[in-house]
Amino acid sequence: MIVFPNCKINLGLHVTGRRPDGFHDLETIFYPLPVNDALEVITHTQLQFESSGIPVPGDAADNLCIRAFQLLQADFPQLQPVNIHLLKNIPIGAGLGGGSADAAFMLQLLNQKYQLGLPEAALVNYAAQLGSDCPFFVVNKPCYATGRGEIMEEITLDLSGYSFLLVHPGIHVNTGWAFKQLIPGTPVHSLREMIQLPVEEWKDIVTNDFEAPVFRAHSVLGAIKEQMYASGAIYAAMSGSGSAIFGIYPKNKIADILWDASYRVFTIR
Incomplete structure (x- = not known):
């Protein structure tokens, strides 16, 4: 089976x-x-x-x-x-x-x-x-x-009308270390509310607390995220405590990017 x-x-x-x-x-x-x-x-x-x-x-x-x-x-x-x-x-x-x-x-x-x-x-x-x-x-x-x-x-959230780009550069982020970099706090707005806004509005309001410390330690991850935005991503972020970066694009409009040969790259169209 x-x-x-x-x-x-x-x-x-x-x-x-x-x-x-x-x-x-x-x-x-x-x-x-x-x-x-x-x-x-x-x-x-x-x-x-x-x-x-x-x-x-x-x-x-x-x-x-x-x-x-x-x-x-x-x-x-x-x-x-x-x-x-x-x-x-x-x-x-x-x-x-x-x-x-x-x-x-x-x-x-x-x-x-x-x-x-x-x-x-x-x-x-x-x-x-x-x-x-x-x-x-x-x-x-x-x-x-x-x-x-x-x-x-x-929750009701259907992103099938978009394409996804997923990039993993092979960097391992220790989860315990990542948590130690954060000071927990209550967010101003709940993600449950923010995620119901149009995807086009997520860029400046839907955040991952781990990005700041992890990007400081591994600048290549921030560069991958910025490259996704430069290539037309509507929203891009790191998943979990890292280190995979994903981008959400208009349907079937993922740009051809010449990534480092060592990266694992997945496209979901």
């Missing part, structure tokens, strides 16, 4: 407070985009994980797909071991939620493969135990998110 986990971008991101548990409260708009990994699961004699495509760092035993299987198996002992193969295409450490997507899709795949009958709310609860972004990929629709990102409210 095979599924195709997709990525997400953050249309604005505000860090609003620090929590007693050491995490931060935030508000953001999650928006799914069709840049995909491929995740295949086959019943096997033992639990195994292997990957191809972009190298996946860390011990395979700690991969979120393995953890997702173990999380469900703890409550459903009848789950048979599986061989997991992940074809990794979504850039890692880019603010695109690729690892979270893989974990959430793994939960949904197992639910379907073994006919567990888990409703969406239960899958969201399992996903929240794997990571703050994971619940979004169970819903996988535009959402206004608060808390650590796990408290979601579906």
Whole structure:
């Protein structure tokens, strides 16, 4: 059985407070985009994980797909071991939620493969135990998110009339470092309200708090954003704590830009 986990971008991101548990409260708009990994699961004699495509760092035993299987198996002992193969295409450490997507899709795949009958709310609860972004990929629709990102409210936001350019220059931004650069505060206007304005008005009002410190540390990221605006983007921003930069363009009007050969570049028309 095979599924195709997709990525997400953050249309604005505000860090609003620090929590007693050491995490931060935030508000953001999650928006799914069709840049995909491929995740295949086959019943096997033992639990195994292997990957191809972009190298996946860390011990395979700690991969979120393995953890997702173990999380469900703890409550459903009848789950048979599986061989997991992940074809990794979504850039890692880019603010695109690729690892979270893989974990959430793994939960949904197992639910379907073994006919567990888990409703969406239960899958969201399992996903929240794997990571703050994971619940979004169970819903996988535009959402206004608060808390650590796990408290979601579906919103009406259709950007299918635009094209997207997504650029990842291979820079890894440490999320813990990025949070330490910020002083949390309450935004003047909620992203839930601002995102309902026309896309043409987003440039000066829809912001990502991480951009200022991350761009200071990695000036090439700010340069990529400015190059998108210079080439006709209506709105451009960094996703999450970085380092992928996305641009929203008029439909089928993404300019041909000669990017560095080491960059990963995706166009969604």
